[in-house]
Amino acid sequence: MAVQNISESVYVGMCLKIGTPQQVASRRDIVDSREMLINNEMLNKPITGMLSGSRREGFRLSGSDTDYMYWPNNHRVIWDFSQCQFYITQEHALILCDSSESPPGFTLLWLPLERTSHGVMSACVRMNGGFYISSSKYREVTCSLVMPGSSPHGPCGSGSYGNVEYDTAHCFVSDFWPPSASSWIGRCHSWPPPHVVNDIIRNGCHFVAIGHKLGNHTDNEWRISFSQAEYKLVCSMNHTQFLTYGLLKLFLKEIINKGLRDEDKLLCSYHMKTTVFWAIQQNALPRWCPQNLMDGFWVCFKLLLKWVYEGVCPNFFIPENNMFLSNIYGEAQKALFTRLYRLYENGLALLLHSPSISSYITNVLCNPRLTICTDEHTLISEVEVDEDIFGEIYEKNAIGNIDLHTCEIYLHRVEQLLGLPLTQYHIVMLQKLTATILQCTAFILHSMYTYTGSNKQLYIVDKVACRLVKLSAKFGFVSNMLYTALYYYKTFRYRDALSVIDIIKVKLAQPYLMYRSHVDRERYIEAVGGQSLSTKMRQAVAQDIKLDNEIFYINELIPEQQSSEQNNEPALYIPPHVLLYMLELLCSRHVDTMRAQRALDDLQVLVHHDQGQSVPVELIDVELRDISWEILGICQQITGNLQAALYSYHQSLRQYPHNKIQTATRQRIQDLHL
Template identity: 45%
Template structure:
């Protein structure tokens, strides 16, 4: 008897999307890690009077190629009020008080009138007189912060203005940075939204209370109603509320949202004219969830999608797409109109008439559905969509932790990080939240140690020994708490402080640990050996024994003198860090340390090991995207030991790799130095 009956198309789609988008556990891990990282960072930003919030599909838990990271910044000393009487709650000498006016603006947009004098240069430069009062120009605000962002953070050609944001790319991930203004409490014009939520009992009361306790924001972009006179308009943004609403979704709803995003990107917007954006898909989900007319379960996923598509077609037909928070705000206005609206309507009607087969127009969905539609006897386990093995969950965890970054650059900032971690550790947390604290502790200790190292000139001879003891203690603690590869930061410090014997001792220990069969690096692992070796251990122990990360060298911290040129060039070209395989770092430090000690034989053996690694590895131990720097390191080592021809060939090989680190100028410089040295040797 068949105990595993054939799944419906909806169930096949559910299982396939779990594999593509993530299981409930994977999505929970992603959110737990990002939540905890934000909580750790919050006190550092608060100390500077700034609040930061990440949003966008990446923050919501998606890891699709199109997932972006949106970051919103706002200053606490700007206070937005909806009634002049509220100004009495603020200190006019410390706060910039702005009155939100919506009496003659399009729905969802406001003007910001300055009520108090200010010495803030950006605010003053953005003032425009209108009807006898001073208003903040959204256009000038947006342009001023774009210019500041260009100077401080990202290379100019990597950044562009996009709507209210400064947009660019970190690797393959798109990001948006928005400098906005926060309003608390929520504007009175949203009272009808609260009433609607209470009538429909969605979102649930506890979630609604959380939303109303947080801010909403004004972002610097005007409406499209009259583009010639919208300079003073600011759009109301509800990113915090939207994030809470997405987190209330059950997994079928989350997958339906992801399905809509894939459908939009790979089917609707595969043409040149992209009229719709993913925000329409999110809004569609909110309206359908609040309507209460859809049964959200895995066996009904296709019907859930179909209801959402019908709602979207209805909106295009009417030419009205109401904002979820302010329905009077027609988001189609001046965008989906006239001939373009009719063309889009024909396109959507065509997909609707095609039925399920329209999903096959998407390469992603076709790979999921083809086997189900072509084979009447396909059998899958429904559990495949709900559960993953221990190895898969750990791969998810290490990937999330690896993507965390620490923008702090000063000693006091890392002290605040560590104090924040200590405070958070007393809370009742999930296992992955606790793991994030542990990982961030190790990262903070490493960065703090090297920042203190680079401040050594500030210390007297009397306390250098004391500082060195502290630095070694922090790096040893980081090695105890963090992944296996964190031990290499101690080796880097010993090399930098000319303790080459200790460097070799640490690299020997690290190399031995990296050779274990249970090691998990770059999503590569022997699953059986991993389960046998660490399967019964706690999550924390598994990270310390079997997880391996790349060695990440921040642009602001000189870790190794031999790579300073590469760090400088990469930073100049807009990259934030150098990423090196730990297997490459082990051999590099062995070569350089043996060379410094005069151990010629061991030096050449380590050099051969490094060269062999790069020549014959398929990307398992030296990821392909880091090969530009890996070949550069081999060339640096060959140059150091006097193999000029080998160094020249390695530098030339570096130029052939994917320019991930953007170090071409450094490579060209090193090639020129080697050629000049070869010529000098010829003439001697």
């Protein structure tokens, strides 16, 4: 009974740490919605990109990298020449696998026709009388292709984007399931279910640019990657199985690898995932449920211990591929086994060393009769779930390089997707993406036709753009109305802009408004509790304003956008109240100078964080103080208070450079000194 109580308590802790079934499902669906939109065949993109790894699976653990995979759309890998019949060779460069000299799970990639892109050709080497794509050369060619400034890290280009570390793996894709993994199909009797197996096989596999350390062609070999298949397997887990996987990840990070240098960490998260896959498929536990979470963990730990003892970790898809072969052997293997066995001897008490889990175990040990509820709706409130969902939507609301034709294709794609069976998370994400597309279209249209010289044409375009930007405000967050005010200011409709600003002020002042994690929970539930995510987003949620750096919105912020873009940032992010007061000041200068002064005063109070004023302190986020001080300085400079502006610009330089606008700030300071 004690172990069952501990299992239930740890299950609760893991739900709070990793997410409830609803939270995990929403994260996956939100990512899927965006990728269904941007990976659109009608766009004829040269490469396809996909979020992979733990974030794709639904984890949001602090310190985890964000992993991406990219592959060229005009190349396909085949396993034998009979598969050529499925392709038009004028459209696809075909690459043939040659696994004859490679360890299981690895292969050479041969270009039989020597016809490919310049980038791929520059990574080729001549071997055995033919051209082969060298994995090491390909890594060099592609390392900084998507993210400039990346450095090599295994098969990936690695770096940081803001405060998030990323890994980008450039690979090739095959539409066919590897013959070397055919035995996996025959093993799938109980798990995963047949429809998942068929879906996995139908989607083939990838090849990432890294060779086997002990292979004959280490610099030229490629590893077969089952990343898409693994994602589908993780999605087919029940929540207890998923949390067991999460518990193993924490066990690895907080206990096994704690205090070790990177080069001394022999076990990785992929080994943990593999143990869960094998444990589920082998029916090592008759029933995976909250009451036996610890049994599931223990089954996986014992399997891992057995593998380390034997020095064999069989890849889930190609068991002949021993994933311990290159680094867990000899003295290192013995030392690792000894370390793990000592942990094993401690029993479940070993988890008391995990800061994420220990309190949930001690709670039960100190209160043996404690009754624990594992119902997800009791564990976490509706407000907390909504915070998570809307934060995900905001983070994933990016549509990449845009032009008018792309926006048109995106809207057509949204229309197609709405005809599919979708979850509520798919729908609300597509709704927000639609708002973004409409808003971008409006500003792109205006910039395209402003200088044509045709008043009639400009009038028609302006009318369309105006309708689009107003329509976008009906789909997005409450704060999306600020784009309408931006458009009115840009087109000299100052009174119209101020009318919209008055409406936004009322909406942003509602006591139930959710802005990031700032919300009065009781009032939020009173106002929109139980309503659809779509309704909540439109009526009760605000987020920071994103100004895409490919579009110039207003002249006053062009230097900041240019500076941000030069530093590889895709957009400026501005707190809604900061932009609101800026626009109020800019518009009021033309119609009501007293109101302009009040707007400047309100902005000053907000940025300086004066306590006890009408604007709550928490409405401005620490991360965005660089742009907030900058905007205050711009407004002060516009109104002639140059000394105050100088102070604000210097303050902007002292903040965390979230928007990377320092170049613009320094130029503004220099201009003030002239």
